Amino acid sequence: MQWPAASGEKSQVVCPLDVPLVCVVGPTASGKTALAQRIAERLNGCVLSADSMQIYRGMDIGTGKIAPADRTVPYYGLDVAAPGSAYSASLFQEYGRGVVLRAYEQGCRPIVCGGTGFYVRALVDSYDFPAGEQVGNPVRDAYNARIAECGCDAVWAELNQRDPASAALINAHDAKRVVRAFELLSEGTSYAEQHAKLHAIGVHFPVTMIGLQVDPEILRHRIDARVDQMVEDGLVDEVRSLLSEGLRDALTAHQAIGYKEIVQALDGAISLDEAISQIKFATHRYAKRQRTWFRKDKRITWICADRDNGEELLCRSLKIVDTDEKRYGKGCA
RNA sequence: GGUCGGGUAGCUCAGUUGGUAGAGCAGGGGACUGAAAAUCCCCGUGCCGAGGGUUCAAGUCCCCCUCCGACCA
Numbered sequence: 001m002q003w004p005a006a007s008g009e010k011s012q013v014v015c016p017l018d019v020p021l022v023c024v025v026g027p028t029a030s031g032k033t034a035l036a037q038r039i040a041e042r043l044n045g046c047v048l049s050a051d052s053m054q055i056y057r058g059m060d061i062g063t064g065k066i067a068p069a070d071r072t073v074p075y076y077g078l079d080v081a082a083p084g085s086a087y088s089a090s091l092f093q094e095y096g097r098g099v100v101l102r103a104y105e106q107g108c109r110p111i112v113c114g115g116t117g118f119y120v121r122a123l124v125d126s127y128d129f130p131a132g133e134q135v136g137n138p139v140r141d142a143y144n145a146r147i148a149e150c151g152c153d154a155v156w157a158e159l160n161q162r163d164p165a166s167a168a169l170i171n172a173h174d175a176k177r178v179v180r181a182f183e184l185l186s187e188g189t190s191y192a193e194q195h196a197k198l199h200a201i202g203v204h205f206p207v208t209m210i211g212l213q214v215d216p217e218i219l220r221h222r223i224d225a226r227v228d229q230m231v232e233d234g235l236v237d238e239v240r241s242l243l244s245e246g247l248r249d250a251l252t253a254h255q256a257i258g259y260k261e262i263v264q265a266l267d268g269a270i271s272l273d274e275a276i277s278q279i280k281f282a283t284h285r286y287a288k289r290q291r292t293w294f295r296k297d298k299r300i301t302w303i304c305a306d307r308d309n310g311e312e313l314l315c316r317s318l319k320i321v322d323t324d325e326k327r328y329g330k331g332c333a
Numbered sequence: 334g335g336u337c338g339g340g341u342a343g344c345u346c347a348g349u350u351g352g353u354a355g356a357g358c359a360g361g362g363g364a365c366u367g368a369a370a371a372u373c374c375c376c377g378u379g380c381c382g383a384g385g386g387u388u389c390a391a392g393u394c395c396c397c398c399u400c401c402g403a404c405c406a
Binding site: 028051052053062063086087088089090091093115116117118119121122125127128129130131132133137140170171172173174175176177179180183184187191194195197198201216220251252255256257258259260281282283284285286288289290292293296 | 358359360361362363364365366367368369370371372373374
């Protein structure tokens with residue numbers, strides 16, 4: 001996997017900014033939001049959340065969305081979509097890039113707060129998503145139905161007939177990607193073709209990436225405490241009210257950790273205690289995947305957030321931002 | 334005190350007629366171009382409670398001890 005060069009290399013920059021775009025990344029419960037907000041306060045900026053679930057209106061407690069009363073700077077990327085709608089990385093790319101450019105125009109510095117690695121990359125790197133039906137894609141529906149009927153392996157075998165290059169890149173059990181491969185074929189491209197571009201991806205915005213690193217054991221305890229707090233704060237009621245708005249049929253929102261489990265508890269399939277412990281375990285695994293995703297991005301400067309020491313984290317972050325700006329400034333001159 | 338269960342991987346447990354152990358969960362690692370909090374791939378040595386005995390060979394049979402649970406007193 002190739003990663004774009006450091007932000008200082010201007011030649012690759014498609015859409016140059018005056019200064020690098022600051023991104024705070026890291027696993028869930030690492031303290032991204034608090035740090036991003038503090039940085040935004042200092043830099044006279046705003047926060048752009050890059051989070052596939054906080055994007056949904058009404059999903060507040062379970063996604064760890066910062067409460068309106070606690071917001072000290074303008075926020076973007078929250079409550080952008082209805083929970084029933086299907087959002088995506090490409091929609092976020094379009095939205096997020098608009099936010100970034102508008103903010104710079106207005107002299108407000110956006111600070112990206114990213115939990116969804118794919119969204120951050122779609123925003124910041126030169127991903128080029130092919131055109132096609134975004135919602136209610138008939139190809140997607142058709143192949144999902146086929147997989148439900150014949151099993152994923154059989155449908156993968158069919159893909160292997162039509163497009164062996166793509167099939168070779170996709171595991172025969174990976175239903176999401178098998179379906180996506182057929183979608184891409186219907187759009188005149190292929191999974192293999194798109195995948196090949198990964199190795200040559202450039203940067204769209206120059207970035208300063210700050211990663212919050214927390215010892216896994218400490219993070220696990222923090223997650224558990226946070227889940228208990230969410231339940232105390234009324235997660236069950238939130239899910240109940242989302243159900244009345246059609247959460248059950250929501251393609252994406254229904255997959256959110258903390259929501260799908262509570263839905264099961266409300267249905268009586270599992271007890272509330274079981275749901276709570278499942279939410280904790282699912283969140284641990286999610287944090288592990290986030291760690292894996294961000295770990296390979298060499299642009300990230302990691303800072304230790306084992307302890308909740310906001311001032312220290314802010315100082316270190318501002319230093320990183322400052323250093324990067326100087327380097328970038330030099331590159332431009 | 335007596336009877337019966339049971340003590341095997343961090344947890345819940347499998348382990349066939351004796352051939353030195355294996356699942357699920359948890360955990361770890363990895364992949365990822367329009368669902369990404371999704372989806373998928375890889376990773377299991379543990380005094381088989383302690384001690385003794387039978388046997389070429391014991392998690393598995395016998396004895397004894399110990400701990401937990403249930404029942405009877």
